[in-house]
Amino acid sequence: MEFFKVVSPAEAMEAVQGFAPLPAEDAPAFEAVGRILAEDVVSPVDLPDFPRATMDGYAIRAADSFGAGESIPAYLDVVGQVPMGEAPSIRVGRGQAARMSTGGMLPEGADAVVMEEYTSRPDERTLEVRRPVSAGENVLAPGDDLRKGERILPAGSRLRSQDIGAFAGVGLTVLKVRRRPRVAILPTGDELVDPRVEPRPGQVRDINRFSLAAAVTEAGGLPATEDILPDDLPTIQARLREAVERADMVLISGGSSMGVRDHTVEAIDSLGEPGVLVHGISIKPGKPTIIGRIRRGGVDKAVVGIPGHPVSALMIFYAFVRPILRQLSGEAASFASEGGKVRARLARNLPSAPGREDLVRVTLERKDGSLIAHPLMGNSAMISTLTRADGFLTIPLEREGLPAGSEVQVTLYG
């Protein structure tokens, strides 16, 4: 078993860097979950575009509630009710109030909403207010969630449910996303048969074509599997050449027999420059991996010779092929792409009412090898607090908040 020159895993990682992202294409925004943004997405409108109540209650002038309390309530005249989904025709003057629901448009003259639970109605026309509110309280001002021209997400983001929601909220129906990488999978090996065929003695059913196709699908690519190739140099060369034209990446699997391995190297090198860069990696399983690059139309296409053993094949896929797919799809590094849960330290004190479980959105920052969780404030009416978040943490029912520096578990979105 002669190898070109066995390289370290770090050297092999260098050979799979620098692939250009694929061209952009249009995608319907509401079906784009999991796709990668090809450009920054900017809000075309203010969200909301009118002052909007975030609580059920009464629209008032905040100044009219100043000094109000349980023992000395303020009394206001109820001038009507704000209808949902319409610009209110009523106006709230000094000493007046209008009943309204969450999500309704603040009437002219009002600058705050007093929550229903701090009010009562001694009679039909009168409102009793038992707590002061400040100007802007329980109201989203125009652009509070997203401002016209503000970047919602940067290029390279993998789109999550909340991102789709934000696009709906600002009326974005079409997006530029990266084309999905097309991956040709060529199985080789004279001993292989299609799994639907009964093997004769000495033959085995092909595994790698199907496990690699599934792995490509899981990674967001489009696999194109081909029939089993015989161990014959001209055939391998011809099929590789076609595949390199058609696909963004080619995986040539197997060649567990000695001859095929050599033919794979020779065939890749015959396709063009720069050819085979790695032939053997000091990794187990997966030593006989081949990594090549072939320039076509100004871009490099990866051609990876995947070892024949099925375990080696998938491990090499995760280690060296998936990073190429990430580059082709233009995906920026993100916490979400790591998935699951991470431990982090809380950046600041986080108060919470006991008897209530709090789900707190956070952004994560990597610092000195560990993670810092920064709580995101903002109303739960604001979708932007989710598009900015990497994940969330939970303050349990029985806790009265968490001190800065606490170790917390963050569930990542996406």
Place this chain on the structure above:
Amino acid sequence: MEFFKVVSPAEAMEAVQGFAPLPAEDAPAFEAVGRILAEDVVSPVDLPDFPRATMDGYAIRAADSFGAGESIPAYLDVVGQVPMGEAPSIRVGRGQAARMSTGGMLPEGADAVVMEEYTSRPDERTLEVRRPVSAGENVLAPGDDLRKGERILPAGSRLRSQDIGAFAGVGLTVLKVRRRPRVAILPTGDELVDPRVEPRPGQVRDINRFSLAAAVTEAGGLPATEDILPDDLPTIQARLREAVERADMVLISGGSSMGVRDHTVEAIDSLGEPGVLVHGISIKPGKPTIIGRIRRGGVDKAVVGIPGHPVSALMIFYAFVRPILRQLSGEAASFASEGGKVRARLARNLPSAPGREDLVRVTLERKDGSLIAHPLMGNSAMISTLTRADGFLTIPLEREGLPAGSEVQVTLYG
């Protein structure tokens, strides 16, 4: 804001338990990545079904190499070469050897393969062996990977790339998987408009319909979104009734206005037993969540009233709706469903050659609140070592193995 009776998150979790898995359906095995197995999958054949070389080298009788060493090599007669993909016609007798490639069928008479690198060929007919091999060395015996009748995966498994590979390897082309949950999404709110429409003052574009549909898709379900419902009890009742017939679960989103919330409760209760179980949860965001169950054809369908604020809507989806989807899809709890990376303690010493990175498959066990990683041995030719694994750990190039009890990071499959 009057609530029925606000319950704790733990009580709300009880209300979303006990949903029966959906019926099974047939799926093509090679396209079933991400689907959930409805029954145990058993291997119909031995894999491999003949003794198979796992290394390039020479098929010999192990006894002929006993005592061989660098200074006193054993000399054997080379009687031929084993072709790939065929039963060899040659037989290996005492003192004989046949050249063969990885994946080839062991000739009759031979019981081991000596690796090429421990041999040389002083002449055409002679093999020099410089290391002894034991019987069975570098050979997979019939059924070593998977035995006929052996369970490959239990019911409830979410299928990963390696599982698809195993099905190919044993020739399984059709599987019983759970039908995907159908989730009807009904947006309500007089202030909402379709995002493709320019809102008038006081109107806002609907967010939740689209973010919830994306979240259902991400969770493996099939969303069916409906047009925005007006805040009108008979209409809500009629549309809910249709949706409960058609779908496995119904999400009725919004009703951020006071009236709709009451209508939602009344409409759910009017559909049948047991009706609304939860109306208000001590969680933030998401307090005004409604959880109902309606019995239809002997099974309970979940009807969840999702709060109108877009952040609350998604957080409640993750907390209470996704667990219902898991039950409907029959998915068993697994490490893979948690995704990402986890920390674990190594169950035993793990040797490794320096100068080589080792990727070691492990199964995980939860014990006293932490995780134990059990390394899986077995050849990288055996797909079953991947179907049994929860994930893998890496022994870096420079390390000569890891001692028992080491903290390791395990990358989860799937």
